[in-house]
Amino acid sequence: KLKLQEERHSGVPERIEAEPSAELWYKPLDRFLLPQASSFYSVIQPRIYSDQSQVVLLDLYSALLNDHLTEVVYPASFAGMSFKIYPHMRGLTLRIDGFSDKQGLLLEAIVQGFKEAQFTPAQFERIRYQLLTRWQNVEKNAPYQRAVDIVDVLLLEHGLQVEEKIELLEKVSFADIERFAAQFTEGAYVRSMNSGNLSRDQAIAMQKIF
Numbered sequence: 001k002l003k004l005q006e007e008r009h010s011g012v013p014e015r016i017e018a019e020p021s022a023e024l025w026y027k028p029l030d031r032f033l034l035p036q037a038s039s040f041y042s043v044i045q046p047r048i049y050s051d052q053s054q055v056v057l058l059d060l061y062s063a064l065l066n067d068h069l070t071e072v073v074y075p076a077s078f079a080g081m082s083f084k085i086y087p088h089m090r091g092l093t094l095r096i097d098g099f100s101d102k103q104g105l106l107l108e109a110i111v112q113g114f115k116e117a118q119f120t121p122a123q124f125e126r127i128r129y130q131l132l133t134r135w136q137n138v139e140k141n142a143p144y145q146r147a148v149d150i151v152d153v154l155l156l157e158h159g160l161q162v163e164e165k166i167e168l169l170e171k172v173s174f175a176d177i178e179r180f181a182a183q184f185t186e187g188a189y190v191r192s193m194n195s196g197n198l199s200r201d202q203a204i205a206m207q208k209i210f
């Protein structure tokens with residue numbers, strides 16, 4: 001049965017947990033008491049920008065994880081729920097949206113799937129091909145859109161143009177991604193945020209799962 005939290009909060013998230021390797025921010029729903037929430041778990045890895053190939057490996061790794069977890073987490077078991085893993089400037093973020101009472105269960109399934117993830121050479125080649133195709137299609141964008149893309153990359157400290165990403169990805173081997181995956185969480189920092197119809201206790205419990 002869905003429960004509606006009665007907590008109210010200002011528009012600013014509050015940090016309610018802080019540890020050497022993790023922190024948790026919390027913002028309960030403050031307008032409409034709907035039984036839904038959004039949860040974010042960002043794994044911040046300082047090594048990502050140690051060299052340019054790490055940026056491309058991060059993109060490939062997130063695509064492989066999404067592919068693997070989509071198969072592991074049976075969609076029918078979590079109706080009204082969704083998740084996505086995406087790369088950012090400092091690492092990876094897992095986002096979960098949907099009914100708040102099931103988010104802990106979905107997070108457990110995702111974390112278990114993440115721990116057990118074993119990519120295959122065939123899966124690696126398929127996902128790498130998809131990523132290459134997507135980036136090659138970007139090269140075909142209209143000139144004005146390409147100009148916007150180029151400027152966006154130039155504004156990033158460690159940004160790579162799509163042509164550079166394609167060149168690097170073509171050189172990535174299965175052994176490279178296996179090594180990257182095995183080392184990704186070493187020395188990482190987790191920053192989490194829960195927003196919506198979740199109690200503080202629920203948010204803290206979910207942080208411990210991750």
